[in-house]
Amino acid sequence: MNQERKLKVIQSTNKLGRPRDTSRDLVIIETTLRHLTLYGYEALSTTEIAKDAGVSKATIYRRWPSKRFLIIDAFKTLPRLEVPNTGNLEGDLKDLLDQLHFLFTSTYVLPVLQILTGEMSHDEVLQEELLPWLEERYYPGRAIIERAIEKKELPEDIDLETAQSIVVGPLLTMVSYSKTNIDEEVLTNLFNFILKALNYKSEEPE
Amino acid sequence: MNQERKLKVIQSTNKLGRPRDTSRDLVIIETTLRHLTLYGYEALSTTEIAKDAGVSKATIYRRWPSKRFLIIDAFKTLPRLEVPNTGNLEGDLKDLLDQLHFLFTSTYVLPVLQILTGEMSHDEVLQEELLPWLEERYYPGRAIIERAIEKKELPEDIDLETAQSIVVGPLLTMVSYSKTNIDEEVLTNLFNFILKALNYKSEEPE
Amino acid sequence: MNQERKLKVIQSTNKLGRPRDTSRDLVIIETTLRHLTLYGYEALSTTEIAKDAGVSKATIYRRWPSKRFLIIDAFKTLPRLEVPNTGNLEGDLKDLLDQLHFLFTSTYVLPVLQILTGEMSHDEVLQEELLPWLEERYYPGRAIIERAIEKKELPEDIDLETAQSIVVGPLLTMVSYSKTNIDEEVLTNLFNFILKALNYKSEEPE
Amino acid sequence: MNQERKLKVIQSTNKLGRPRDTSRDLVIIETTLRHLTLYGYEALSTTEIAKDAGVSKATIYRRWPSKRFLIIDAFKTLPRLEVPNTGNLEGDLKDLLDQLHFLFTSTYVLPVLQILTGEMSHDEVLQEELLPWLEERYYPGRAIIERAIEKKELPEDIDLETAQSIVVGPLLTMVSYSKTNIDEEVLTNLFNFILKALNYKSEEPE
DNA sequence: CAGTAATCGAGACGGTACGTCCCGTCTTTAT
DNA sequence: ATAAAGACGGGACGTACCGTCTCGATTACTG
DSSP states (O other), X not given: OGGGGSOOOOOOOOOSSSOOOTHHHHHHHHHHHHHHHHHXXXXXXHHHHHHHXXXXXXXXXXXXXXXXXXXXXXXXXXXXXXXXXXSSHHHHHHHHHHHHHHHHHHSSHHHHHHHHHHHHTTOHHHHHHHHHHHHHHHHHXXXXXXXXHHTTSSOTTOOHHHHHHHHXXXXXXXXXXXXXXOOHHHHHHHHHHHHHXXXXXXXXXX | XXXXXXXXXXXXXXXXXXXXXXXXXXXXXXXXXHHHHHHXXXXXXXXXXXXXXXXXXXXXXXXOSSHHHHHHHHHHTSOOOOOOOSSSHHHHHHHHHHHHHHHHHHSSHHHHHHHHHHHHTTOHHHHHHHHHHHHHHHHHHHHHHHHHHHTTSSOTTOOHHHHHHHHHHHHHHHXXXXXXXXXXXXXXXXXXXXXXXXXXXXXXXX | OGGGGSOOOOOOOOOSSSOOOHHHXXXXXXXXXXXXXXXXXXXXXXXXXHHHHTOOHHHHHHHOSSHHHHHHHHHHTSOOOOOOOSSSHHHHHHHHHHHHHHHHHHSSHHHHHHHHHHHHTTOHHHHHHHHHHHHHHHHHHHHHHHHHHHTTXXXXXXXXXXXXXXXXXXXXXXXXXXXXXXXXXXXXXXXXXXXXXXXXXXXXXX | OGGGGSOOOOOOSSSOSSOOOHHHHHHHXXXXXXXXXXXXXXXXOHHHHHHHHTOOHXXXXXXXXXXXXXXXXXXXXXXXXXXOOSSSHHHHHHHHHHHHHHHHHXXXXXXXXXXXXXXXXXXXXXXXXXXXXXXXXXXXXXXXXXXXXXXXXXXXXXXXXXHHHHHHHXXXXXXXXXXXXXXXXXXHHHHHHHHHHTTOOOTTTX
8 A cells, every 4th residue: 555655756777886865755755845835836946946955956857757747756645545444434424524624734735736736737648647646535435435335325326426526526625715714513514415415314213 | 797807907007108909918818828728837938928929028018017917817807607597596506517517618717727726825916816706706606505595495504615615616626637528417416416415405395 | 511510310301290399309419428428339228318308219210210320420419620720730730639638538529439439340331421420530630731741841751541540549549548647748748759750840940 | 477368257166066168168259259240249149149159048147247248258368469579679569560450450359349448438347347458458569668768779758658559549540440451551651650759769870 | 270290208019138047968076 | 876066058037128109199380
C-alpha cells in the first residue's frame, strides 16, 4: 500500500559513481508543496525551489523532467483516503466524511488538487497521469457503497458513478467556494442528505 | 442585472482624446478565453494574445493591469445560470441541472473555472474578487430551494448552504474527475438523488 | 540672411480652415533644445516634449516628419558665426575666436553639435542635410583667410581646407575633451599659434 | 598598460559554478561596434545584438548593466595611439598624424568617438568614465611635445594644453565635417602648419 | 453671419525595444 | 556519477516611446 506512494523520480541507471542522495528527494518535494501552496503553479519557480531547498537545479532536473512532473510527484506524496470498515454504511460514511474534512482543512491536499485540476483542463498528459490516481482516492466512496449494496443496505440498482459523486462532490464544492466554516453540524447535515439520497434504510426500525 | 456583467476594465479618466475602441475589449477577451482553454494559465502569454488578436500589448495593458485581471474579466463574460421558475421544485431542479450540464460541456466555463479555482487557492485578491461573483452563480441553487421551502415543498429546517452544495457539487465533481459521459440518464439519477436528499415529497401523494 | 535661418517646417498647403499657430513652432523648438541638452538624443522623447511644451504630438508631427528633423531644425535656429571685418587678419581672427568661444560656452551650440555629429556618423540623410549648413558656419574661417591672401597678409599657396581646420579645430577639441577652462590666456595662445601656423607676418615690421 | 584596456564587464563574484565564456564577451563587443557604426546609438538594440551575436539577452546583461556601458566597453577595445619615439619632433609628429589618420579612416574609432561625445554632453557619468580615458589617447600628443621641450627643440614657455589641441584638433575636425579626402598632401600641410605654430626650428640649418 | 475645414489638445492605436526573470540545459570543481 | 553553483539560449513580462489615428472643441476664412 505504501508502494503506491513511492516517488516517480527518474531512477539512476548506473551503478557507478557517487550514489544519489535520496534525502534530497524529500526536501525538494516538501519545498515544492510549500511553494505551490503559497504561490501557485505559475509563480512557482524551480530556480526558487532550488535556492530554498539548498539544492542545485541540476539535482531537481536529474529527478524530474520538468516542473509539471515535479508537482505531480509532490501531489502524490500527500495523504490519501483509507477505505473505512466499520461494519455498516452509516459508520463508513461518517468516517469517510471525517477523512475528507481532515484532508481538505489540515493538509496541502486541497490547494494542490485545485491547482492541478486547473492544469489538467488543458493538459492531456496531466489528465492521463492524474485521473486514474484520483480514482484511487474516490475508490473509498465507491467501495463502501458497493459493500452496502452487497449487504442489502442499499438498493441494487443504484448508479455507482453518480452515487460516489454525491459523497465527495458537495464537500469539495463547499470547501472550494463557500466561506462557511465546515463544522460538525454541517458534516452531520451532509451525512443525512447523502444517506437519504442513497435511499438508505436504517437497520434497526425494521 | 446586466450591470454586473460589465467588464472591469480600467476606465479612461476623462472624456478628452480619442476614445477607447470598445470592440477591442471583446476581441481581446475572446482571444484570451480561447488561449486559456487551449494552453492554460501558465502558458497564456499576453504577447501571443496581442499578436493573435491583432492588437498591441499597450492596448491590453491600458485596460487590465496584468494577465490575472484580464483572465478574471474574461471569466466574467461567460454565460451564467438563470434562476428557473417553472412552478415547482421538480421543474426548477431539472432546469438547473440542464443549465449546469450545458455550461460545463458547451462553454468555456469549466476549464476557466477550474483554472481560476486553482489560482484562488493562494491568491486572496482573486478570492475577494471572484467568490462573491461565484455566489451569484450559486444563487439559483439557493433560490429554488428557498422558494420550495416557502411553498412547503421542502421542510423548513433544511440547511441552505449544504443543500445547495448538493445541487451543484456532484455534477461539478463528475465533469472534473470522471471520464463518464454525462447523459440524460446520469442527470436523471442525479435529479432523483437530490430530491430524495432534500426530503422532497411529490405534491400528488401517489 | 535671416532667410537661411527660417525653419524648415512642413508648410500647410491649404488656405482653408484654421491657420497654423506659428507661436507653437518656437515653443516646440525651444523645448526640444532644452531637452536635447538635458537628456541627449536617445532619451529625447516627442511625447515628453509635447507634454512639456503644452502641445499635442499631432502638432509636432504636422510640422516635422520625425524626431530627427525636429532636432535638425532646432539646431538651425541656434546662433551662427558672423564674418568679421575688422580690416586685417589679426582683428578678424581675434573676433572669430571670441565668437567661437561664446558659441561654445554660452549657447546650446556645443552639445547639440556634438549630438548631431554623433548621429551624422551613420546617417547619410543627416549628413546631406547638415554638412553644407555647417560649412556656412565654417565659411567665416575660410572667408577671413581668403581675404588675407588677397591683401597679401598670407602667402598665396596656402591650403584653405587645412587652414580653416586650424582655426576651428583646436578650440572645438579643447571644449569637447578638456576640462581646462578656456580663458583669455588660452585664447591668446591659440591666436598666436594660428597666426604662426599660417605664416602671418605682422604688417608693421616691428 | 594592457591592464587599462581590460573590459569593465561585471565580474562574477566567486569561483563556483560554470565560468563565464569569455569568447562571448568578444562576439558581443564586435557585434556592438558593427551595429553602432551601422545604425548609431539610438537605433542600436540589445535585442538585435543578442540575435545577431547568437547570444541571449541575459548573457549581455550579465556583463553590462545597460546599453550605455556596453558601448563604453566596446569603445575601449578599439586601438589606441602609441607614443612615437623616432628621435626628434619632426619624426614623432609625422608618426602621430599617420596614426590618427589611420584610426580615423580605417577603424571604428571615429564614429564611436563621435557618438560617445554626443552622449557625454549631457551625461556626467559618461564624462567621468571617458574623459580620463581619452586623455590617455591624447597623451602621445603631449608626450612628444614635452620631450621636444626637454630636447630644446621647442621653446620652454609653450602651453601644453593648447599645443596638443593643435596636434589633434584640426585633423579630427576635418574628418568630422569636411568631405575632403585626407591624403598625403593634406597631412603634409597640416604637419607644416603644426610645426610652424609650435615655433619649431629645424635642427640642421642652424 | 452661418457653414466649412484645417487646426488645436488629448490620448488611443500597432509596433517594437527595454531590462528583468524563469525554464530546462550545460559546464565547471569538489566529493 | 552526483553535488552546488551558476552561465547559457530562448522567450514572456509589464513599461515606455514612436509615428499615426481619431475624437470634440476652436478659429479663421468663405459664400
